[in-house]
Amino acid sequence: MAKPHDTSSSIPLVSFSKVACGYQKKVVFQDLSFQLYPRQFAGLVGPSGAGKSTLLKAILGVTPPLAGTISVSGQEVKGKIPSDIGYVPQIETVDWDFPVTVEQVVAMGLYRKSKRLPWITHDEREQIHRLLNQLDIGRYAQRQIKLLSGGEQQRVFLARALIGDPKLLILDEPTSGVDLKTQHAILHLLGEINRNGVTILLTTHDLNAVARHLPWVICFNKRIVSQGDPEEIFTSEILSRTYESEMSVVRKGDVILVDDSPRAGHHFKKHTHHLSEGSSKTHTHTLPEDLGQSHRHEE
Amino acid sequence: MNIITAPLQYEFFTHGLLAxxxxxxxxxxxxxxxxxxxxSYIGHGLSHAVFGGAVVSYVMKWNFYLGAGLWGFLSVLLINAIARRKKVGADAAIGVITTASFAVGVAIISRYRRFTKSFDAALFGNILGVTTNDLWIIGIVSVVTALLIFIFYRQFLFTTFDADVARIYGVPVAWTEALFSFILASIVIVSMQVMGVTMIAAAIVVPAITARLLTDNFNKMIFLSVIIGILCGTIGMYLSFYFDLASGATIVLTAATLFAISYLIYLVRSRSVHLKAEEMPAPVESLPTHSHHHDHDGFKHVHEHRHPQAEDRQEKSAQHRHHTDTPS
Known part of the structure; x- marks a missing residue:
């Protein structure tokens, strides 16, 4: 797993300075200052309503700040959409019945760079197919998007974001709505993209996936509660403060397991079980009572 | 053959047919x-809104196209502006603006009863009312519409697919929406004479829905929809001529018949694909698997293992299963 980058010598790619954001009269967060540095791979975690999506929208220039300044690549974002950002929306928001092919969706990502011709040019088609092949979905170029599996669909929208050669990739809940295997594959792929020099910021609710795959995590709930390597900041205390509810964290060597079903005032009890079938090892940790024996460890 | 050529000797019919x-x-x-x-409801609403503008233009002795056009365009902009307020929503915004606008027309007509008859054509469509001047205007709007849709193809496609994300990727969404509103308002206005206020919505929606049932490809959907629209216009005009019926009604009835036929084709195709899918090998979830154990940093795990060939079969089976929902 890649380690967090040394950020002390870099110029921030994204910079928030005393930013307040909100909608109409409702302020979601205020006085927020933070930086995202080139080549960082960061996850934004926090409960629903914490302001994660608002923060992403502020970086994207869609939600102008009520106060403070936001800069992307050194340019202040003032209601103008920064051009070097690739964005992947939640796949649940996509209209899968829309009659578009994979190629047409990816071509949308070329809008800024295209000559705005109504058809996809030869050069654009080559570029699209090269990227689709890299993402292992080249054979689906002419397929309607609904005909793909969850992981392939996620790759299509990743391709649309990457085709414009962005410096920063923003993903809203890329691991939601897909199975565990696909979740693992997506985060692994994002790790590779990050190693190729693309800065990544994503939101997710899957704390265990974050702990396993991401080198940097920002615990956010209307303010930054903590940020850093998940190995260091994924503690019961920090997560409980972030989620405003009791959270338990189990550690075994390098492996962190978070009970990510917080409930205020929940009764916790000691729980002992075998780590896996055929294993002689057991360990004890606290779990909410109703999870009981149904709780499973993941690799 | 005579059935097709005979009506063409009448100038009003050739005008009506072209229109x-x-x-x-x-x-x-x-x-x-x-x-x-x-x-889909916006076509219906907008045509009613334009009716109000048409009546006002008539009373004020303004040019119909100018008065009704401006009225219609402002109505769409107002609908879009109100629809953005999540508390109201697009359907309610259309309902309020267009019925209020229609009510203006009805109120004026009921006040000046002598106008009533001349607005029958506006309500139900009448090929006899298509003048050379109308034809020129319909022709110009048709060419401009086709050109604008062609030139701004990418903007329209991206904005229609996902306006919020399109904005992030640099598409001038507000401008594109305004242009779309302008085109829509123009089409509704020039279509009023042929289709009638009450029938325009069907002429907009039915060919597109019919095409959607026949294809999963956006470009093919556009092509098929236009062909179906032209076919309905042609057949509808002949039916109107021979059976002395309102042209708007005959065009829409033709479209509805084509929709019914497409829907039957869709049902038959879905059923045949469904049957084929049932003949495919069982999905991978139900195939036998074997488990194996391995060790990671002291963590022992059990993994279920499947063969790649099984996954290929799963993919094919999934595609077939999907085809039962969506035609290709």
Missing amino acids: GILVGGMCALIGVYIVLRRM
Whole structure:
């Protein structure tokens, strides 16, 4: 797993300075200052309503700040959409019945760079197919998007974001709505993209996936509660403060397991079980009572 | 053959036929975007709103196209502005603006009863009312619509697919929406004489929905929708001539018949694909698997293992299963 980058010598790619954001009269967060540095791979975690999506929208220039300044690549974002950002929306928001092919969706990502011709040019088609092949979905170029599996669909929208050669990739809940295997594959792929020099910021609710795959995590709930390597900041205390509810964290060597079903005032009890079938090892940790024996460890 | 050529000797019919073809094609073209935006009701609402503008133009002795056009365009802008307020929503915004506008027309007509008859054509469509001047205007709007849709193809496609994300990727969404509103308002206004206020919505929606049932490809959907629209305009005009019926009604009834046929084809195809899918090998979830144990940093795990060939079969089976929902 890649380690967090040394950020002390870099110029921030994204910079928030005393930013307040909100909608109409409702302020979601205020006085927020933070930086995202080139080549960082960061996850934004926090409960629903914490302001994660608002923060992403502020970086994207869609939600102008009520106060403070936001800069992307050194340019202040003032209601103008920064051009070097690739964005992947939640796949649940996509209209899968829309009659578009994979190629047409990816071509949308070329809008800024295209000559705005109504058809996809030869050069654009080559570029699209090269990227689709890299993402292992080249054979689906002419397929309607609904005909793909969850992981392939996620790759299509990743391709649309990457085709414009962005410096920063923003993903809203890329691991939601897909199975565990696909979740693992997506985060692994994002790790590779990050190693190729693309800065990544994503939101997710899957704390265990974050702990396993991401080198940097920002615990956010209307303010930054903590940020850093998940190995260091994924503690019961920090997560409980972030989620405003009791959270338990189990550690075994390098492996962190978070009970990510917080409930205020929940009764916790000691729980002992075998780590896996055929294993002689057991360990004890606290779990909410109703999870009981149904709780499973993941690799 | 005589059935087809005989009516062409009448100038009013050739005018009406040309108008029907152009209006049918135009409505069907814009209908693709309307249907995919799930705003099918806007055609219905806008035509009613324009009716108010048409009556006001008549009373004030303004040019019909100018008065009704401006009225219609402002109505769409107002609908879009109100629809953005999540508390109201697009359907309610259309309902309020367009019925209020229609009510203005009805109120004026009921005040000046002598106008009533001349607005029958506006309500139900009448090929006899298509003048050379109308034809020129319909022709110009058709060409401009086709050109604008062609030139701004990428903007319209991206904005229709996902306006919020399109904005992030640099598409001038507000400008594109305004242009779309302008095109839609123009089409509704020039279609009023042929289709009638009450029938325009169907001419917009039905060919596009019919095309959607036949294809999963956006470009093919546009092509099919326009062909269906032109076909409906042509057949509808002949039916109107021979059976002395309102042209708007005959065009819409033709479209509805084509929709019914497409729906039957869709059902038959879905059923045959479904049967084929049942003949495919069982999905991988139900195939036998074997488990194996391995060790990671002291963590022992059990993994279920499947063969790649099984996954290939799963993919094919999934595609077939999908085809039962969506035709290709």
